[in-house]
Amino acid sequence: RGPCLTDWPMTAGDLPEPDPQGADQQDQPRTWDCAFTDMVDWREDDVTGRVTGVNDYSVERSLGSGAFGTVVEVERCVGDPPFRRFALKILSRKRLRKQRQTYFDEDQGVMVVQTGEELVQQEIQVMRHLFHRNVVILFEVLDDMSCDFIGLVTELLSGGVSMVFDEATCTFSATKGGPSPGLDLPTAARYFRDLVDGLLYLHDQGIAHRDIKPENLLIYENGTLRISDYGCADTFDPADPTTALRKDTKGTEVFHPPEACAGLPCDMRQGDAWAAGLCLCCFMFGRLPFRPDLPPEALYTSIQRDEPLLPADLVEVHGEILFQLISAMLCKDPSERPGLAEVAGHEWLKQVPPPPTIVGQGHQEDGSRSDVPHGDGGGEEDAGSLPAAVPTPSSSTG
Structure with a gap:
């Protein structure tokens, strides 16, 4: 089949x-x-x-x-x-x-x-x-x-996860123990464009992901970002917006939008868009704009009431256009928040170059392995081994 x-x-x-x-x-x-x-x-x-x-x-x-x-x-x-x-x-x-x-x-x-x-x-x-x-x-x-x-x-996906979270510092970096949080500007911009394009495709198919975060975004060997982990995904009718409304909360708490934190009906597409805005902050600055180490109740209150914690020099370093994009995507009022189609056409994303091409599966342009x-x-386990915690295939249900 x-x-x-x-x-x-x-x-x-x-x-x-x-x-x-x-x-x-x-x-x-x-x-x-x-x-x-x-x-x-x-x-x-x-x-x-x-x-x-x-x-x-x-x-x-x-x-x-x-x-x-x-x-x-x-x-x-x-x-x-x-x-x-x-x-x-x-x-x-x-x-x-x-x-x-x-x-x-x-x-x-x-x-x-x-x-x-x-x-x-x-x-x-x-x-x-x-x-x-x-x-x-x-x-x-x-x-x-x-x-x-x-x-x-x-x-x-030989590139692994898009970013790794360090609980000790509450920062995201390209690799575990990386030298500095955040990604370089071209990589961050490409990842964000790929994330928006992927979410638009999912929503066109009537699928909301509901757990968008850097750890669920994997990287192909040519630098293309792929959305993974659909354990929290839900379906709706793209022709009927009311079918995308949910009051339950799924996914990772710090990535929930304000309306979900308040227990109000949430358009799942808007929830994905809010989480994409948070991922953009992780890509660019290596930090979430809300404290992820707060207890759940305090975290939900902060997401609903507090202004996003953005770098003081954001406009000076990255320009007004990026500041406007992030501010719009993290607007508390979902009716004022831009949809992903509008985000995809934003001026900042028009400057993003295409990802690099590949020579062959598992190899960089110089011929070296990229896995x-x-x-x-x-990688520390022997090739072909399964962890002891996982039963071997001989343990069948009959």
Whole structure:
């Protein structure tokens, strides 16, 4: 089910880039559906028990791990080498079923409890048709009910996360322990343009992300930003704005807009736009304009009442145009806040150059490898290993 695997595009990065002068240029309509595979053969090392491959994929190395699984780099060994590389997220069904998320369904007037497995299936349904240069593409779902694992095959984003948050200093930098917060101006501007373009595409598809933050924005090897992590995403009817209103809060508290902090109905598209404005501050200055270390109640009060904390020399260093853009995007009144379509046409973004081109997957223009692990310390594990906290594929549900 889904596309023929040999017909997969090389990458969404091969799609035409937006006109750097801001002229309208839309992608050609593209029908996309990921592949679904329900017969899965997980392979293990006879001695160590470590996973070495699954179906056509050979595990190369671990990229990171979490409470419910791990992410590994794989090669799809079909045809002649060099083989194409992907990221494979391996989730434990047993662990997901133990996770519970409770929320109040306003339409039904009841409390709803969802398991982690149900949330993953929702995320798959959100991602399966997405195809755009600024969103992570889901290529294949490996879902064999006789096995404990669910596998999601996505693009390999060798650039890692867009920025790393340092809890000690409450700053964002390009790398963990980086020398200074923030990014250089060309990179920050490109990332922001890509974020806006990606969100406009999602909203056109009737999808609100609801957890936009630098850690959920991954970088392809040519410098293109991709929106990832759709665990909080919600759907609506683009033709009916009322279906985009929500009173519940999802995502990361410090990125919630003022109206959500006040418990008022929030247009999910406006919530994404507000979070994009905060990401612009992170890209440019390495800091959020509100204190992320405040307790939730104090944080919500600050977001509703306090003026954004912006650099005193913002206008002097970066100009009035950027100040106006940030101030407009962080307006407390959502009715006065510009939509993303208006932001995309802003004068400041018209000066953004296109991202660099690539020579080949995993290589820079000088031929060197550009791959870096996702997450913290993922590269320290042996290639092909799974963390001990994640059950091996032999632990099946029968």
